[in-house]
Amino acid sequence: PALARGIDAVFVDLDRPGSPGASVAVIRDGDIVYSRGYGEAQIEHGIPVTPHTVFHVASVSKQFAAMAVTLLAADGALSLDDPVRMHLPYVPEFEPAPTVRQMIHHTSGIRDQWQLLAMSGWRLDDVITTEQILGLMARQQELNFEPGAEYLYSNMGYTLLGEVVEAVSGMSLAEFTQARVFAPLGMDRTHFHDDHEHVVPNRAYSYAPLQPPADAAAPADAEAPRYRKAVLSYANAGATSLFTTAEDLARWLDNFRHANVGGPEVMQTMLSRGVLNNGDTIPYAHGLAMGEYRGLRTIGHGGADAGFRTQVQWFPEVETGVVVLTNVANGNPAGRARDVADVVLAGSFPEEEGEEGQEGGAPPAADDAAPPETPGPAALAEYAGTWYSPELDALYHLSVSEGRLVARHVRHGEIVLEYRAPDEFATDRWFFRGVRFERGGDGAVGDMRVGGGRVRNLRFVRLTTPLPG
Incomplete structure (x- = not known):
């Protein structure tokens, strides 16, 4: 009851009719110790979020594309140091050539697909297909930087990883992950799809808060809608487009403990951080951000597409995982995941509350410089x-x-x-x-x-x- 009260308090603002919601799951030592839904999965129909509500989880998808490629490398079907072009001939010839490993770590220099699409005239709520993204890739003449020189997040790299899986295995990313990851882990409500018209049973739709009226003095109408739909029409997978539940993701996080899927060597490879050409190690592994919270190591990732905001965190030293999935653009899943961890791991943190995130020093100086004079x-x-x-x-x-x-x-x-x-x-x-x-x-x-x-x-x-x- 104390655990439930503490976690429920983190989501109290969403736990009401007419509000988008969230789903939370906590797994510890192999057992899901808490899972619950708050708010609504579909405001139009008053359908509540439950632990089994299916969310689009945005960039939390990336670790599964990376897992698929890592499994294929363990099978001997490819090397992580293969040039991408070895498997995808339509990728332009760059010198030096970006590798599969560099795409995993966002060090390939390949430009980001969403920004390229926007620059060329797309809105991100358009239907965006894999074919359109790959067509853009094939036209690229330059990289952002020499492969391995820097870290710069690239969704294009992960779309290409999904294509590498298909080129090497003969199975789509959806088919491969279903056979090799989701089914063995009992993730029965999880799948990739790259068809924006695909019907997903028991799914959440996403929302964004409406801006308050310009006339702030006007009385708020209690019946007035407070949210708008945030449209998602992606028809591509790899960088995104995993559909899953909080409980299924908790089962995946527990695989970092038991390694039943992939085995210890593959799961250790999943945690290997990228290394730049100059020898620097970056805090990004195989679709996973490596960090620390209150003295405990963390392995996780966030996601943001349309109004979906998602976060998974695994605390390896205490074998505990936290999943927070929300369907509203201001859902703040990272902050909520930390708050849930505070409840679940009370007494387990090496550092006392308040030590994390303290910053000292003088406030930043005001920029008093006059703007440059515009030419005539x-x-x-x-x-x-x-x-x-x-x-x-x-x-x-x-x-x-x-x-x-x-x-x-x-x-x-x-x-x-x-x-x-x-x-x-x-x-x-x-x-x-x-x-x-x-x-x-x-x-x-x-x-x-x-x-x-x-x-x-x-x-x-x-x-x-x-x-x-």
């Missing part, structure tokens, strides 16, 4: 024109409007480019964060490079012949 219209006109990316097959039209440089895209509309430094601009769009123009030896504007986040220096060329119309 004549100077901005140097950048005007129609710019084309061969890697995206996408066009942006740049023009000067009301003294500002503006990029226009058929789907994204107008994007204002704010001047930052000579030939450098910034925008408020996550996928188009930084814009830099390169100049030739004659001083004339040459290529445009766009990036920020998980795509760097994507090249656009100015078309010399204006498009008709």
Whole structure:
């Protein structure tokens, strides 16, 4: 009862009619010691979340794509140090060539699929198929960096891992993981799918909070909807698209204890961290982030797609796993998982409460620097024109409007480019964060490079012949 009261208190804000919800499961020494649902899986129909509600778990999926590849390596069907192109010939020839292992650790330099798609005009609630993603991959001419030089998260790498599984095993990622991982572990409500029209029994849909009305003084209508649907139409698997329950994921976490699936050697490989070319070790293993909480080691991952927010954490020293799955964009599963761990592992932490996360030092200095003066219209006109990316097959039209440089895209509309430094601009769009123009030896504007986040220096060329119309 004390355990139940403590865990239930973590989810009290979601435990009401008309609210999206959460599912929690805790496994300790091989036994699920607590599992419960809170709130609603489908607000429209008042369907409650239960421990058996199926959630899309977003990037928590990655460890299963990594597990599939790790099992194939243990079978001798591939080497983790194989160049990706050995198994997927449509991957362009890069020198040096990214390897399977580097994709697992996000050190391949391969650009991220979601940002490439957004830059080329997609919305993330569009139907996005594996074929479309692979088509983008095949067009890539450059990497973000030399393979092995850095860590930079790439969903594209994990989509490609799913394709490697199929190329090597002859089974889809869904079929392979079902046969080799989910069925042996009794994960009966777990599967991958890459069909956005697939019917999933007992599933949760995802939501996001509605913004409060601009007139804050107006009385809140108790009957007014407080959430909107967050649409998910992904038709691709590997980086995402695992559908599962909190209890099934708890059974998976327990495999780090008993290694019944894969055996000790495979599970140890799953925990091997990436190593950069300079010898530095990164805190990311096989689809798993390695960390620490209050003096205990943690192995886990989070996920965020549409309104789904998910977190799994395994505490190996105390053989305890915590799973929190939510279907609302502000669900904060990582914070809730820590709060659940505080309840479940009370008395087991080497460090006292409050030691974790303390930061000292002076507050950051205020940035009092004046913004740089924007060049005049004549100077901005140097950048005007129609710019084309061969890697995206996408066009942006740049023009000067009301003294500002503006990029226009058929789907994204107008994007204002704010001047930052000579030939450098910034925008408020996550996928188009930084814009830099390169100049030739004659001083004339040459290529445009766009990036920020998980795509760097994507090249656009100015078309010399204006498009008709």
